[in-house]
Amino acid sequence: MSLALYLVAPGALDSSGPGDVVVLDGPEGRHAATVRRTGVGEQLRLADGRGRVVTGVVESVGRAELTLRVESVLDEPVPSPRFVLVQALAKGDRDDQAIEAATELGVDEVVPWQAGRSIVQWRGERGEKAWRKWDAVLVAATKQSRRARRPDLSPVVTTAALAARIATAGAAYVLHEDADVPLASLDVPADGDVLLVVGPEGGISPEELEAFRDAGAHVVRLGDTVLRSSSAGPAALAVLSAAARWR
Incomplete structure (x- = not known):
């Protein structure tokens, strides 16, 4: 042990x-x-x-x-590339489950996203409390998984701010059930930030998809089944890790 x-x-x-x-x-x-x-x-x-x-x-x-x-x-050296999970705010504990599993799988940064279809809203004191809860989840998962590096937790971002972040990333993959391109078929960059974008329960809106595509993101799928917001990000991280780290 x-x-x-x-x-x-x-x-x-x-x-x-x-x-x-x-x-x-x-x-x-x-x-x-x-x-x-x-x-x-x-x-x-x-x-x-x-x-x-x-x-x-x-x-x-x-x-x-x-x-x-x-x-x-x-x-331990700084990972390259850096895996960044952009997790849309979700109801219940689904987003907590997502970032906990993502930490165990080696994510380097977590970005909360206030998507257009997010039911949950991070505003004022409630938003600050929710952010601190996410931070506590990351700390606990870091210890449980015996990690030397804990993931960074960024402030909550809007869709416009996320599109700007995508434009400067090494690569960005937006998970979408209607996409034709499998994530596993794409090459993972050797360095820079690699963003994985997971939408809320109601899905990513057409306008958001267009903004992300215009910023340079790839819209991809994982497989033939539809995953919940709590499991999509960790599953995608496993795919990327198998290609870039678990060798």
């Missing part, structure tokens, strides 16, 4: 090397010491969410913190 992984603040491990002592405190320290009941002598990993991972042995455990003697340090 893989070692438990805890996230620390970016930069907290910058000066850590083999033989150094690192303190894990705050919510993560309490979870390790109190909830997980981590004991002296156990091995675990700390990650800063930006690619640095420290592996070490627990030397002491307090009520809400523990100290770790560093055994090794790994710096």
Whole structure:
């Protein structure tokens, strides 16, 4: 079984090397010491969410913190290409399920999209609360999947802003059930941002499709079945990862 992984603040491990002592405190320290009941002598990993991972042995455990003697340090390179999931806001927990699975599958950035047919609206305090919930989902999924890098979470975008982002990307694929071109038939760029756009329950409007095509996006399908908004993005990420990463 893989070692438990805890996230620390970016930069907290910058000066850590083999033989150094690192303190894990705050919510993560309490979870390790109190909830997980981590004991002296156990091995675990700390990650800063930006690619640095420290592996070490627990030397002491307090009520809400523990100290770790560093055994090794790994710096994971920035992925190339970067996979970006543009997930339309959806009702219920479907968008939460989508970004959780996408994190487990290695997505590098998540972009919430306020699509024209999205039932859910992110506005004001409610929108800020929803954004924080997505961020918490990404953090939990990063730890569960033992990732060194957590996905970035961008602010919610409009259709116009998304079209502008597509125009500057290395490639952009819009998933649509009526498309003729299979995603698996296309080559994945070797670098740059690769965007996957998933629409809401009501689908992507013709006007949105036209705007995305004009910006340079490919409109593609995954297979012969229609997937929910919660599963389409992760399935597409698996296709791209098989072509570009899982070799």
